[in-house]
Amino acid sequence: MSNKHIRQVAIIGTGVIGASWAALFLAKGLDVVATDIAPDAETSLKRFVETAWPALERLGLTPGASLLRLSFTADLAEAVKGADLVQENGPERIDFKQKLYGQLDELLPADVIIASSSSGLTMSEIQLGCPSHPERCVIGHPFNPPHLIPLVEIVGGAKTSMETIKRVEKFYTSLGKKTVRLNKEVPGHVANRLQAALAREVYHLVAEDVVSAADVDTALCWGPGLRWGIMGQLVLNHLGGGHGGIEHFFQQFTGPMTAWWKVLGVPVLTPEVQKKLIEGVHAEVGTRSIDELAAERDEILLGLLELRKAADEEDEQRVA
Structure with a gap:
């Protein structure tokens, strides 16, 4: 090398x-x-x-x-x-x-x-x-x-x-x-494919009037999104299985989870659906500008990065 x-x-x-x-x-x-x-x-x-x-x-x-x-x-x-x-x-x-x-x-x-x-x-x-x-x-x-x-x-x-x-x-x-x-090429790589899978269901739920744009965002950022800022999906599944870990998780949740897969939406982003999503987002953000939203995102993100850095340093000290 x-x-x-x-x-x-x-x-x-x-x-x-x-x-x-x-x-x-x-x-x-x-x-x-x-x-x-x-x-x-x-x-x-x-x-x-x-x-x-x-x-x-x-x-x-x-x-x-x-x-x-x-x-x-x-x-x-x-x-x-x-x-x-x-x-x-x-x-x-x-x-x-x-x-x-x-x-x-x-x-x-x-x-x-x-x-x-x-x-x-x-x-x-x-x-x-x-x-x-x-x-x-x-x-x-x-x-x-x-x-x-x-x-x-x-x-x-x-x-x-x-x-x-x-x-x-x-x-x-x-x-x-x-x-x-990545061990092989796939369109969109990995992280964007994960985002795309989630976005598909978000758009479906809003388009079908199951939930508003604001509420689906709340469900994400105040629910699983908080956990995803700490651990990935597979480790969270391991925790979700309790003391039985990932093995117990699959024993317990494989049936319900795969049943949900069968009814996940496949939305078509027609002009009407896009209009509904756009109107919902503007209602959610209100008068906040793009720059204001970005500043809010970055300030909270900095706090999370600092917290994770401190946790990593504590882990290194314990290992040492």
Whole structure:
């Protein structure tokens, strides 16, 4: 495995995800060169990073972390010059990505990893545009916002090398990320598929007037959502089985649970259903703006992250 340290990261695409990645990389003491051809992209990026910085300070900056280590250029070749890793956040269009990866293949040394934040496209498709060194291309899909949410899904394509997967996993882990490695490609990866399954039933319940938009959100965030912020579904099933654990859980609940599966909804998002959902959401959020909602989310999220960090440190002390 290459021992090359990742000290400089190139960010391609500085929308919501790219800007959030940039903030995280800077907080971890890395040099970041960002590129985007959108008008006012540099101004928007710097505004986002400055706004995110207090939260990152609260979580703890790496020595040497500085906003001054961020630079911007609209020129792709200049942006990736000297990069040890490229975090690509371009549009979810396979033609765009394949063309971009062809350019990167020509511009970058063979040992520079190209990681895509793509939430749905497969790396096997994307890396077809990278003929010389497809082995260094990998999915590194974050969860929004990446500077706060620890999850990164790592997915290799048909031609991705195991060395690349191990290197990128080591890199993300060094940033404090929680990585999951997919053993095979599936559309939407893992976390978005889980969200999609839940969203399908949420939309069905509202569309069928079983519950209002506000009440279905309450049921989620004040019920299972609180537990999911602590443990995953399978461990929670283990707890749900009492002292008999997961074995007793399946003995007790397999029948009822699989019976519910048979009556789960398959909603069609017609204009009428969308209108009902949209009206329900606006009634739920009231006068709160998108920025206000995001701030509320992030403040509570920071508290949860701090609590989990303290719990992890206590666990480490007990083990030591």
